[in-house]
Amino acid sequence: MSFYGLVDGSDASLRNYLKQLPGVDQVGAEARAAMLATRSIKTTSKAWAIDTAIAMVDLTTLEGADTPGKVQALCAKAFRPDPTDSSVPHVGAVCVYNDMVGIARQHLDAIGAHELPVAAVSTAFPSGRASMAVKLQDTKDAIDAGAAEIDMVIDRGAFLSGRLIEVFQEIVAIREVCGDQAHLKVILETGELVTLDNVRKASYLAMLAGAHFIKTSTGKVAPAATAPVVLVMLEAVRDFYDLTKVRIGVKPAGGIRTTKDAIKQLVLVNETAGPEWLNPSLFRIGASALLNDLLMQRMKMSDGYYASPNYVTID
Amino acid sequence: MNFEYAAAPESRSVVKIDPEYGHFINGKWVNGSSHFNSINPATEEVLSRIALGTAADVDAAVKAARNAFDKSWSKLSGRERGKYLFRIARIMQERAREFAVLETLDNGKPIRESRDVDVPLSAAHFFYHAGWADKLEYAGVDTTTAPHGVVGQIIPWNFPLLMLAWKVAPALATGNTVVLKPAETTSLTALLFAQVCQQAGLPDGVVNIVTGDGSTGSAIVSHPGIDKIAFTGSTEVGKLIARAVAPTNKSLTLELGGKGANIVFGDAAIDETVEGIVNGIFFNQGHVCCAGSRLILQENIADEVLEKLKRRMEKIRVGDPLDKNTDLGAINSGEQLAKIHELTAAGDAEGAGRWSPNCALPDKGFWFAPTIFTGVTQSHRIAREEIFGPVLSVLTFRTPAEAIEKANNTPFGLSAGIWSEKGSNILWASQQLRAGVIWANTFNKFDPASPFGGYKESGWGREGGRHGLSAYLKGSAK
Amino acid sequence: MSGRLEVMKTYKLYINGAFPRTESGRSYEITSNKGEFLANACLASRKDLRDAVVAARAAQPGWAKATAFNRGQIMYRIAEMLEGRSDQFAQEISLQTGASAKESLQEVSDAVDLLVWYAGWSDKLPSLAGSTNPVTGPFYNFTIPEALGVVGAIASIDKPLLGFVAAVAPILVSGNTAVALASSSAPLSAISFAEVVATSDLPNGVLNILSGQQSELAPWFASHMDIDGLDISGLPSDQHGSIKEAGVENLKRISAFTKNNEPGRILAFMEAKTIWHPIGN
Incomplete structure (x- = not known):
């Protein structure tokens, strides 16, 4: 395989490639992210940003207590976030565990949401601690059940102990399983990688291995999608595009709960990767509670007074 | 969109x-x-x-x-x-x-x-x-x-x-x-x-x-x-x-005054370096005595840094200073604006390459677009005189000793910047630079507890x- | 009449570790306080000053780079060498100034002790004059004193040895190199001090010594663009203003002192450098 002509798939070439990446200065990256967080978004721009953010939400439920009923309600919400206002766009995807994929797909089809993809978390999510055979089977199952997007986790243990090639080969293998049927999002679990240098390295590793998206977190580990982490990942996809002319998507997930948080993410995208990434095909936000806050802000903007949670649906 | x-x-x-x-x-x-x-x-x-x-x-x-x-x-x-x-x-x-x-x-x-x-x-x-x-x-x-x-x-x-x-x-x-x-x-x-x-x-x-x-x-x-x-x-x-x-x-x-050298070594953390360059020269419209107004790039990364710098400069928001999203405000006076025009014209005349992002400037008031000059040499006026505006002169070097020599080759000695991921190189360069304030992997930081002043x-x-x-x-x- | 004629010393300049005559070929007569002829000293010119500055500039980075411990040892070595020649220096002082033998010996002892005192500062003053600064933010910030560069000194007229040592020791101990003008009327002690220095492991060019007229040379010291600092303790105070004015063109650091032993004499010819670095991983 060619891997964009940048590495040849060997341990040595991968190591050499990742070694020559420039370092990230944590304080500088944090300062840049903090500065962008001071951008003030008002009026028409805010209205546009809210709708864009809604369309980027991967509406997620990943709980041991998930039931078909819960997932069906989520699907309904994903398709018609505000039942009283049809101008609200549907979200980017519904994100569920493997065994809920079929239920979600069937329900979405039943309510006419054929376009709305189902994303499945995969490869022994969230820890990634399973045999390769299990991880492959996990992914196959999800795709067979109708998942159009696979959110796999990387083996952070292997990454942290320097077995980069194992992480790489796993992603390559899962990508093969995805084939043309599913988009692959690679979850780096940046809260466990800890340093921004690791985030940059892991981002490149995932992109070289064939990821369509790089994703920050499982949502099960804190910190999750912090602004500096997203900044570094956006820089990575921007620079990777310069090298390959291929645009890789970014998905922050975990901890993005308010409209303010979401708009800050969009500012990061706009000023780092650029406006081309301001599109659900290249930027998603993994969230659950966020959607209702976006809806309430949307109501405030159209009605001119503050909204109440009583007027948005809770599922 | x-x-x-x-x-x-x-x-x-x-x-x-x-x-x-x-x-x-x-x-x-x-x-x-x-x-x-x-x-x-x-x-x-x-x-x-x-x-x-x-x-x-x-x-x-x-x-x-x-x-x-x-x-x-x-x-x-x-x-x-x-x-x-x-x-x-x-x-x-x-x-x-x-x-x-x-x-x-x-x-x-x-x-x-x-x-x-x-x-x-x-x-x-x-x-x-x-x-x-x-x-x-x-x-x-x-x-x-x-x-x-x-x-x-x-x-x-x-x-x-x-x-x-x-x-x-x-x-x-x-x-x-x-x-x-x-x-x-x-x-x-x-x-x-x-x-x-x-x-x-x-x-x-x-x-x-x-x-x-x-x-x-x-x-x-x-x-x-x-x-x-x-x-x-x-x-x-x-x-x-x-x-x-x-x-x-x-x-x-x-x-x-000053004519601060901002030295970028080949091993620098490039994205934060680009931020530091921007902060070094465009903070406060470059009306800063300790501005990093001379960018001294190691030749092996000069093109990459300049490309990223230009892309970053496209994002600088110039305009109404009261707007919370404005990055670059107005030049303080007509007199200062005239001085910036005079020195940048000298840069053109001496053959340096001028570049500014596409940015609309307001009709009224005193404005100057963020500007860089490439191909600058030590003998150019824009490498020696304090412009005190949003104008960056870019020079290059091959070896660390050459970087220091260029950085110190000025009667000023207020500030200098060092961008490198190698600790011993940072300390070495800090020691060599003849300036009162050295910012390593950062720039234009101030604090009441931190002495400020020039050689x-x-x-x-x-x-x-x-x-x-x-x-x-x-x-x-x- | 004794059968042996004394071999008299020729007093020359001390530049870059050598003892040249003045390029001007001029000399002036040094007499005892009673008016007896003692020697023909070099009447240094501005060109000698220029050459001395070139030597001092070339020697400066190396001297500053020497460890503080090493600079202290060399300064102490100068004191050792001077101590060993106390009698000779005392005699020379008495001849020039008319001071009693006891007074002159005291001046030599004081000069030796002052050298020892300054020698000990080399590796201590930076810890007292530097600081780590607790800034707001994730930055490590510290300030260190550094040598200024090339410093001129116009030594005091009255105490030909002690005044000279008090001028040059604080300049040298921090890593500066010096060009010093000896007492115009009693320069012999300073020139003899060059012999002490020459046998003390002080690198060539670190200390350069001129004899000549203050009135002729002081303005050239002040206006020289490659001299970074100037000690004018030896100049009459009514001349300080014009010398300071002449030093403005390169913003020379110019100071005068009344006390021989104070850390301020060292710090006056040092710069404070503050370094910032982020703290992160």
């Missing part, structure tokens, strides 16, 4: 600007004999009429300061002096938004900077120095605890309030009294500060503010009743002051920290 940020202007309603101001002498407002206009450089709107201080005004201010020194201020214990400074710091925090908006109106700098940098740092300077007032006996191996007496302070227009704080806070903490002249184009926050002194109950005459132009400044410099002069401004004026003061017994500290023709003495404090105490040297 483009994400256009709608205008997000900070409200002007928090500030009240009088149509005309006098001087603040002996705790009272004193009418000026003549006035000049102070304008908003972003719109050319007249904000107020500022009094032009005469020799007689300066004399009255010096007398008031002397009287206050003799009768009240020098009799106060350090602890009590310190409490006044704490009060001032608190009031500045309480009125922070007012100071920030006024500074932006008067100076043209973005509200984001006046709000997040100038005003909080100014209050921090008073807090820091307040704590020194009763600890002067611990201030150094070569200082006494004795103040000079009456201090004349002349400050520039680039950080009007912050430079006031840098000057006034250590002077008061050490027991001196002050006659301060703000810059001609930026008097308003100093006049607001006078109100803070009143609110703090500072004894009359401890701080006197005489507004005016160069003639007012020279009346301060030559006044025989002043014991120490502190000046921040151009090297040219600094030398004039030094000559005037030489035959006298006055002490003198100077914070003057060579960038000045005499330090401001901030223990080193800055000693400038306001009698030392052993005369």
Whole structure:
């Protein structure tokens, strides 16, 4: 395989490639992210940003207590976030565990949401601690059940102990399983990688291995999608595009709960990767509670007074 | 789809600007004999009429300061002096938004900077120095605890309030009294500060503010009743002051110009380096004496850095300084704008390559797009002279020794930047650079605890920290 | 009449570790306080000053780079060498100034002790005059004193040895190199001091010594653009103003002192450098 002509798939070439990446200065990256967080978004721009953010939400439920009923309600919400206002766009995807994929797909089809993809978390999510055979089977199952997007986790243990090639080969293998049927999002679990240098390295590793998206977190580990982490990942996809002319998507997930948080993410995208990434095909936000806050802000903007949670649906 | 940020202007309603101001002498407002206009450089709107201080005004201010020194201020214990400074710091925090908006109106700098940098740092300077007032006996191996007496302070227009704080806070903490002249184009926050002194109950005459132009400044410099002069401004004026003061017994500290080298080594963390370059030269429209105005790039990464820098510069938002999203505000005056035009024209004439991002500049006011010149050599005027605007000269080097040689090849010695991920290289370069402030993997950071000041023709003495404090105490040297 | 004629010393300049005559070929007569001829000293010219500055500039980076411990040892070595020649120096002082033998010996002892005192500062003053600064934010910030560069000294007239040592020792100990003008009327002690220095492991060019007229050379010291600092303790105070004025063109650091032993004399010819670095991983 060619891997964009940048590495040849060997341990040595991968190591050499990742070694020559420039370092990230944590304080500088944090300062840049903090500065962008001071951008003030008002009026028409805010209205546009809210709708864009809604369309980027991967509406997620990943709980041991998930039931078909819960997932069906989520699907309904994903398709018609505000039942009283049809101008609200549907979200980017519904994100569920493997065994809920079929239920979600069937329900979405039943309510006419054929376009709305189902994303499945995969490869022994969230820890990634399973045999390769299990991880492959996990992914196959999800795709067979109708998942159009696979959110796999990387083996952070292997990454942290320097077995980069194992992480790489796993992603390559899962990508093969995805084939043309599913988009692959690679979850780096940046809260466990800890340093921004690791985030940059892991981002490149995932992109070289064939990821369509790089994703920050499982949502099960804190910190999750912090602004500096997203900044570094956006820089990575921007620079990777310069090298390959291929645009890789970014998905922050975990901890993005308010409209303010979401708009800050969009500012990061706009000023780092650029406006081309301001599109659900290249930027998603993994969230659950966020959607209702976006809806309430949307109501405030159209009605001119503050909204109440009583007027948005809770599922 | 483009994400256009709608205008997000900070409200002007928090500030009240009088149509005309006098001087603040002996705790009272004193009418000026003549006035000049102070304008908003972003719109050319007249904000107020500022009094032009005469020799007689300066004399009255010096007398008031002397009287206050003799009768009240020098009799106060350090602890009590310190409490006044704490009060001032608190009031500045309480009125922070007012100071920030006024500074932006008067100076043209973005509200984001006046709000997040100038005003909080100014209050921090008073807090820091307040704590020194009763600890002067611990201030150094070569200082006494004795103040000079009456201090004349002349400050520039680039950080009007912050430079006031840098000057006034250590002077008061050490027991001196002050006659301060703000810059001609930026008097308003100093006049607001006078109100803070009143609110703090500072004894009359401890701080006197005489507004005016160069003639007012020279009346301060030559006044025989002043014991120490502190000046921040151009090297040219600094030398004039030094000559005037030489035959006298006055002490003198100077914070003057610079042509800071910002050196990028091949192993630098590139994205943060690009941020640092932008912050180094476009912070405060480049109206910064310690600006990283000479970018010195290692040849093996020069193209990559320049490409990223240009892309980053496309994102710089130039315009209404009161808009919270503005990154680059107005040039402070027509005079300064003309100087920037003159030097950049010299850059063109000497064959350097000029580049600016596509950015629309407002019709009214004084504006200059962020600009870089590539292919600059050491002999170019734009590599040697301080432009004091948003203009970056880019040079390259091959070996570390060559970088240092180029960086030090200037009569200035205020600041320098180093970008490298190799610790020993950073320490080596820090040691080699002849500059008073070295920012390694960062740039344009300031703190009251951190001494600031230049080598060579960038000045005499330090401001901030223990080193800055000693400038306001009698030392052993005369 | 004794049968042996005394071999008299030729007093020359001390530049870059060598003892040249003045390029001007000029000399002036040094007499005892009673007016007896003692020697013909070199009447150094501005060109000698220029050459001395070139030597001092070339030697400066190396001297500053020497460890503080090493600089202290060399300064102490100078004291050792001087101590060993106390009698000779005392005699020379008495001849020039008319001081009693006891007074002159005291001056030599004081000069030796002063050298020892300054020698000990080399590795201590930076810890007292430097600081780590607790700034607001994730930055490590520290200030270190550094040598200024090339410093001129116009030594005091009255104490030909002690005044000279008091001028040059604080300049040298921090890593500066010096060009020093000896007492115009009693330069022999300073020139003899060069012999002490020459046998003390002080690298060539670190200390350069001129004899000549203050009135002729002081303005050239002040206006020289490659001299970074100037000690004018030896100049009459009514000349300080004009010398300071002449030093403005390169913003020379010019100071005068009244005390021989104070750390301020060292710090006056040092710069404070502040370094910032982020703290992160």
